[in-house]
Amino acid sequence: MHNVVQLHPQALLEQRRNEQTSAIGMMVALGSWGMMFAALFFMYLGLRAHTLAWPPPGLPALPIALPSLNTVVIGCSSVALVRALRSMREGQRRPASLWMLATFVLGLAFVGLQTLLWWTTWQQGLTPSTGTLGTVFYSLTVLHALHVAAGLAVLAYLLGMTLGGRSMAERVTTLRLCGMFWHFVGGVWAFMFVGMFLL
Amino acid sequence: MQGVMTPADIEAAQHLQHIHETPKSFVKHYVFSIDHKYIAKQFLWAGLLFLFFGGMLAMLIRWQWAYPGEAVPVVGNLLFPDTQGAITPPTYNTIFTTHGLIMIFFAITPIMIGCFGNFCIPLMIGARDMAFPWLNLLSFWIFALSQALVLASFCVELGSAAAGWTTYPPLASQVGTPGLGQSLMVLALFVTGVSTIMGAINYITTVIRFRAPGMTWFRMPGTVWGLWLTSILNALFVPVLGSAGLMLLFDRHFGTQFFLTGAAGGTGDPILFQHLFWIFGHPEVYILILPIWGFVIDFMSFFARKPAYWFRGSIYAMITVTVLSAVVYGHHMFVTGMSPLLGQAFMLLTLVISVPAEILFLNWLHTIWKGSIRLTVPMLFGLGTIFVFGLGGLTGIYLGTISTDLYLHDTMFVVGHFHLTMASAAFLGSFGALYLWFPKMYGRLMNPFLGKVHFWFSTVGLTLVFGFQMLAGYAGQQRRLYDPFQYSYLEGLQDLNRFTTYCAFALAIGQLAFVYNFFYSLFAGKRASQNPWELGTIEWTDCASPPVHHNFDRIPVVYRGPHEYNHPEVLEKLGRDWIGQTEEFDPAADAATSDEVAATA
Numbered sequence: 001m002h003n004v005v006q007l008h009p010q011a012l013l014e015q016r017r018n019e020q021t022s023a024i025g026m027m028v029a030l031g032s033w034g035m036m037f038a039a040l041f042f043m044y045l046g047l048r049a050h051t052l053a054w055p056p057p058g059l060p061a062l063p064i065a066l067p068s069l070n071t072v073v074i075g076c077s078s079v080a081l082v083r084a085l086r087s088m089r090e091g092q093r094r095p096a097s098l099w100m101l102a103t104f105v106l107g108l109a110f111v112g113l114q115t116l117l118w119w120t121t122w123q124q125g126l127t128p129s130t131g132t133l134g135t136v137f138y139s140l141t142v143l144h145a146l147h148v149a150a151g152l153a154v155l156a157y158l159l160g161m162t163l164g165g166r167s168m169a170e171r172v173t174t175l176r177l178c179g180m181f182w183h184f185v186g187g188v189w190a191f192m193f194v195g196m197f198l199l
Numbered sequence: 200m201q202g203v204m205t206p207a208d209i210e211a212a213q214h215l216q217h218i219h220e221t222p223k224s225f226v227k228h229y230v231f232s233i234d235h236k237y238i239a240k241q242f243l244w245a246g247l248l249f250l251f252f253g254g255m256l257a258m259l260i261r262w263q264w265a266y267p268g269e270a271v272p273v274v275g276n277l278l279f280p281d282t283q284g285a286i287t288p289p290t291y292n293t294i295f296t297t298h299g300l301i302m303i304f305f306a307i308t309p310i311m312i313g314c315f316g317n318f319c320i321p322l323m324i325g326a327r328d329m330a331f332p333w334l335n336l337l338s339f340w341i342f343a344l345s346q347a348l349v350l351a352s353f354c355v356e357l358g359s360a361a362a363g364w365t366t367y368p369p370l371a372s373q374v375g376t377p378g379l380g381q382s383l384m385v386l387a388l389f390v391t392g393v394s395t396i397m398g399a400i401n402y403i404t405t406v407i408r409f410r411a412p413g414m415t416w417f418r419m420p421g422t423v424w425g426l427w428l429t430s431i432l433n434a435l436f437v438p439v440l441g442s443a444g445l446m447l448l449f450d451r452h453f454g455t456q457f458f459l460t461g462a463a464g465g466t467g468d469p470i471l472f473q474h475l476f477w478i479f480g481h482p483e484v485y486i487l488i489l490p491i492w493g494f495v496i497d498f499m500s501f502f503a504r505k506p507a508y509w510f511r512g513s514i515y516a517m518i519t520v521t522v523l524s525a526v527v528y529g530h531h532m533f534v535t536g537m538s539p540l541l542g543q544a545f546m547l548l549t550l551v552i553s554v555p556a557e558i559l560f561l562n563w564l565h566t567i568w569k570g571s572i573r574l575t576v577p578m579l580f581g582l583g584t585i586f587v588f589g590l591g592g593l594t595g596i597y598l599g600t601i602s603t604d605l606y607l608h609d610t611m612f613v614v615g616h617f618h619l620t621m622a623s624a625a626f627l628g629s630f631g632a633l634y635l636w637f638p639k640m641y642g643r644l645m646n647p648f649l650g651k652v653h654f655w656f657s658t659v660g661l662t663l664v665f666g667f668q669m670l671a672g673y674a675g676q677q678r679r680l681y682d683p684f685q686y687s688y689l690e691g692l693q694d695l696n697r698f699t700t701y702c703a704f705a706l707a708i709g710q711l712a713f714v715y716n717f718f719y720s721l722f723a724g725k726r727a728s729q730n731p732w733e734l735g736t737i738e739w740t741d742c743a744s745p746p747v748h749h750n751f752d753r754i755p756v757v758y759r760g761p762h763e764y765n766h767p768e769v770l771e772k773l774g775r776d777w778i779g780q781t782e783e784f785d786p787a788a789d790a791a792t793s794d795e796v797a798a799t800a
Contacts, residue, residue, distance in 0.1 A: 010214060017215055017408075021330050025404040032396045032438045039442035039475055043457060046471040056466070129454035131466050139449055139457075 019173045026177045030184045033147075037188050040140055041195065047132040059133050060124040066117045067197040070110055071189065074148075077106035078186045081179050088168050088175055096168065100159045100175075103182070107152045114145050140192060147185045154178045204412050204756070212412045212754050216327040221748040231340070233332035234748060235317045238339050240640060242313030243633075245339075245346060250306040256298035258707055263291055265700035267682035288681045292361035293380075295679060297349075299364030300384060302622065303487070304391050305346055311490050311629045312395070312433070313342065316402050316426045318636060322738035322746065323423050325411025325755045325781070330404040338397035341390060348387035352380040360384035363679065365476055366447065368458035368469045373451050375463075382451055385444045392441040395433050402430040411737070411781075413757035417511060418780065420736050420761040422632075424514050425493020428521045432482045432489070436525070440479035443472055473535055477528035485524040487621045491584060491628030492517060492559055498581035498631060499563045500762040501734050503570025504776050507762040513562045516555035523552050533601050534608045542601055549599035556592055560585070571765070571776070575732065576650035580631025583658035584624050590662065591619030594669060612672025615665040623661040630657070630713070638731050639738055642745045643724030649716040656709020660702055667699040733777050736761050740779030755781040 048054050055061050084099030121137070128138040158175055162168060222228045232238060259278075262271055263286050270276075275284020286294065317335065321328055329335045352359040357378025362371035366385065369375050406427045410419070419427075449455040456465030458472045492513075500507040507513065529537060529545030537545075563585055572578070594616045597603040607613060630653070637645050671692050676683050683689045683696070730739040738746070741755045757780050763769070768785070769778045778784060 013211070014215060021404060021408045024407055025331055025334075025400050028400045028403050028434050029396070032399070032434045035435050036438035036442045039439040039478070040446075042475065042478075043442075043446060043471055046474070047457070047468060050468055051466075127454070128449075129456060129465075132456060135449075135455040135457055135467065139446065139455055143445075 015169070015173075019176065022173050022177055023180070026180050030180060033184065034188075037144075037191075040136075040143070041191065044136045044140065044196070047136060051132065055133050056131050059131055060121070060126060062133075062137060062197055063117065063120060064197055066113055066120070067193055070113045070117075071193050073106050073110050073113065074186045074189050077103045077110065078183050080106060081182050085172070085175050085179050088162075088172055091168060093162060093165075093168060097159065097162050100155060100162065104152060104155045104159060107148055107155065107182075111145055111148055111152070114141060114148075117141070137196065140196065144185070144188055144192060147188075151178065151182050151185055154181075209412050209754075209756055216409065216754065218749040219328060219332070231336055233328070233336045235321050235329045235332070235335060236640070236746060236750075238335050239314045239316075239318035241339050242309040242317060242342070243640075245343060246306050246309035246314060249301050249346065249349075250310065253298055253301040253306050254707060254710070256294050256301065258703065259286060259294050260291075260298060261700040261703040262286075263294075263681070264683065265697040267684060289361060290358065291681050292363075293358045296360045296363050297353075297384070300360065300388070301349065303364070303483070304388060305349060307487055307622075307625045307629065308391075308395065309342060311487065311625060311632075312426065312429060313339070313398060315422070315490065315494075315629070315632050315636070316398060316430070318640060319422050319738070320402055320405055320426055321409070322639075322742060322750060323420050323736055323761075324406060324409060324414050325737050325741070325751065325757065326405060326409035327749045327751060327754070329401045330408055331401050334397050335401050338394045338401070341397065342394040345387045345391035345394060348383050348390060352383035352387065355379040355383065365473075365480070366444075367476070368447060368450065368472050369460070369463045371447060372459055372463050374459075382448060385447055385451075389441050389444045389448075392437045392444070395437050399430040399433040399437075402426060403434060411754050411757050414780075415757075417514065418757055418760045421493040421496030421507065421510070421513065422490070423493070424517060425490040425496075428517055429486050429489040432486045432521060432524065436479045436482040436486075439475055440483075443475035443479070447472070470535060473532055474528075477531040480531065481528035482524045484617070484621045485520060487625045488588070489517060489521065491588075491624055494628050494632050494635075495563060495581050495584055496559075496566075497736075497761065498577055498635070499566040500764065501732065502573045502575055502578035502581070503567040504573065504764040505566055505570040505762075506760075506764060508562045508565035508568075509558075510562075510760065510762060513559055516558040516562075519555040520552060523548060523555070527552065530599050530604070533604045546599060546601050550596065553592070553596065560589065575634075576645070576647050576654060577631045577635035577732075579651065579654045579658075580627050580634060583654060584627040584631065586658065587619050587627060587661055587665075588624040590666070591616055591621075591624065595620065607672065609678055610672035611668045611676045611678050614678045615667075615669030615672060618665040618668070619661070623665060626661065627657060635732065636738075637720065638727030639742070639744050639746070641721055641724075642727055642743075643720050644727045644731060645720040645724060646716050649712045653709060653712040653716065656706060656712065660706025660709060663702040664699055664706060667695060667702065671695055671699070733775070735763055735777050735779045735782075737780055741781055757781055758783065 080099050080102040084096050084103060087096035087099060118138070118141070126134045126137065128134050154174075155178060158171060158178060161171055219233065222232070229237070232241070259271065268285055270282075270284030271278065271286065272284075279285060279287070279290065317329070320326075349359075355378060357376075357380060359378075359380040360366070360376070361378070362376045362381060371381060371385070406419070406423060446455070446457040450457050450459055450467075456467040458469045459465030459467045460469060496507055496510070496513050527545060527549045529541060530549045533542055533545075594612070598607055598613060598616055634645055634650055637643070672678070674689075674692055674695075676689055676692055676696075680686075684693050727744045729742070729744055731744075732739065734740075737755055737757070742750060759778070759780055761780055763778050763780075765776045766778065770776060772784075
């Protein structure tokens with residue numbers, strides 16, 4: 001079903017320019033967000049550098065299997081979102097919706113697996129107040145998961161709009177911005193995975 | 200703006216920014232406005248209100264240092280009924296803590312960045328509004344929420360924040376300040392940070408995307424440059440404070456141990472908070488001065504009726520400072536305990552900043568050298584800014600040098616120094632800007648005589664108060680002492696402190712001249728013409744006073760820089776000493792300039 005909206009050249013130019021403007025704004029915003037996470041990482045590295053052994057004696061090591069699986073999940077969701085944006089640009093409603101749905105489900109799976117991860121570590125006796133390990137582990141992962149959840153909310157809204165038959169040309173910018181945010185959040189997870197679980 | 204400035208491009212630029220319709224309903228016009236000019240005014244009022252609040256807190260501190268523990272006159276019984284008007288030590292802690300936080304985050308920032316950033320940027324680059332008007336609206340209302348949180352923090356048990364404006368743990372942990380007020384204040388900082396970042400996103404994007412045709416980077420006024428560079432620092436470093444505040448809140452309420460150690464119960468590290476705080480904190484002092492430098496570059500040229508001397512040099516100097524500001528924060532931590540090698544590196548980088556600052560200074564002086572100076576109120580405030588910033592900047596060298604800082608650290612010398620640089624300079628610069636742009640904002644002129652009274656009270660007052668504070672600090676008076684004179688070695692400083700307090704009261708009384716002038720002019724001031732100062736920047740040449748809702752019916756085309764004063768050819772042909780940035784003058788020459796535009800774009 002091709003329903004490319006034929007825009008007037010002037011309107012098309014305007015839309016492109018607005019999209020670029022929004023993308024610049026989003027980049028600045030992500031720069032800010034990046035600094036926020038960088039400060040959290042700084043804290044993590046600082047605390048870890050002060051401890052002779054990591055994990056600190058008496059605390060369980062963080063699991064590795066679940067986070068690895070989650071890295072794959074969030075990576076796939078990013079790929080799916082790239083495909084969704086491409087389909088939307090081409091005006092293909094069905095593939096766009098399906099890829100967005102895939103992104104959403106994978107994102108939801110990520111949050112679910114994170115919850116499982118927290119449950120597992122909590123069972124092992126690791127709470128936010130058990131030393132610096134619990135402190136950084138829960139703070140960083142929970143803050144990150146909240147960002148994923150925020151991305152999911154925007155995705156759900158866009159999915160509803162697309163399925164509801166709204167003009168897709170208007171949503172391309174929003175999806176692109178949502179995508180930038182989503183890839184950023186995935187990137188932060190990659191850092192966390194390497195820095196906190198692998199090393 | 201890209202490529203050759205052909206008529207077609209100029210035509211295209213007209214369509215790329217929508218003309219917002221003037222809102223009809225009261226709420227959309229006056230409460231939830233998306234108009235950058237109106238949001239600027241909202242920030243102005245919110246900021247002035249808290250400036251008054253913070254100023255009154257300062258007066259209480261001054262009273263305490265002149266007459267420690269004695270009942271505060273006039274308002275004492277009202278404020279502190281339990282103690283018959285005397286300030287108790289815990290109350291005193293709250294007062295100096297909230298004075299600092301309110302002034303920096305809830306008074307200077309909204310006035311200087313929120314108000315003038317919003318008002319000047321679109322008008323001076325020839326845009327119809329900000330890039331994201333809705334984000335702008337949100338930015339103000341989130342800021343209003345943060346102010347509400349500040350007020351709420353005063354109303355809870357144990358009062359507002361009391362851990363010093365730097366909010367260092369363990370003092371800022373639940374052990375040091377158990378009251379909810381401390382948490383509310385940290386939350387307010389986080390919320391205001393969100394608002395600041397939203398503003399920064401808007402300012403940065405607007406300047407990149409919405410400059411009028413022909414408005415190249417170096418044709419932007421210094422004001423826009425200063426605000427733009429400040430926004431970059433805001434976008435990058437306010438989130439670091441946000442992160443630190445968030446972790447502090449986690450420590451206070453969710454049982455984490457980021458900063459808790461020893462008696463506070465945990466294995467965290469409070470020193471890391473100092474790092475995070477100053478990674479933000481040092482850029483913050485440049486956040487508060489870069490817009491002022493921008494104003495001063497413009498004011499010197501505007502009112503000396505001369506082109507700004509080596510304008511590009513000034514801009515490069517500001518860019519250099521912006522970059523360097525990110526790598527000098529360690530000079531706040533010389534006595535915290537740091538590797539001496541690292542300390543040396545931070546000292547060197549800190550002192551290097553004086554080079555670009557010196558370039559700016561010399562450029563300002565060169566600009567007014569042999570100029571036809573008009574001592575208008577904004578010009579006076581600009582000159583006052585240079586004076587107090589010079590004093591503060593020179594004394595900063597002693598604090599940036601480790602050997603002298605070890606002695607001066609945590610004394611009143613530090614307090615005097617940073618009040619001269621980031622408080623007095625920001626104060627005078629912002630008021631200069633308000634006197635300059637008031638006619639454009641409200642369409643009425645302010646009374647110049649009262650403006651000058653305000654200027655002399657402010658400049659002399661600020662210089663004396665903070666000069667004497669430095670003197671007291673040099674003599675060994677520690678900052679933040681509830682009663683400095685209980686230490687015998689400081690007893691001799693009581694008279695100095697009292698005299699400083701009288702100066703501070705005079706400074707406060709002088710502000711009444713502004714208050715009267717502001718309200719009187721708002722309602723009954725003389726109507727302002729479109730260009731009362733005879734300036735060439737776009738907001739004066741292309742907009743009515745006050746501008747229409749969408750600023751420009753047609754997006755203007757820019758032909759030259761912002762500081763074209765006393766150009767011999769203009770004098771000869773037009774018979775006036777200024778020419779607008781958007782004024783077509785010599786078609787042949789203008790064509791050549793537009794080729795230049797094409798070459799630089």
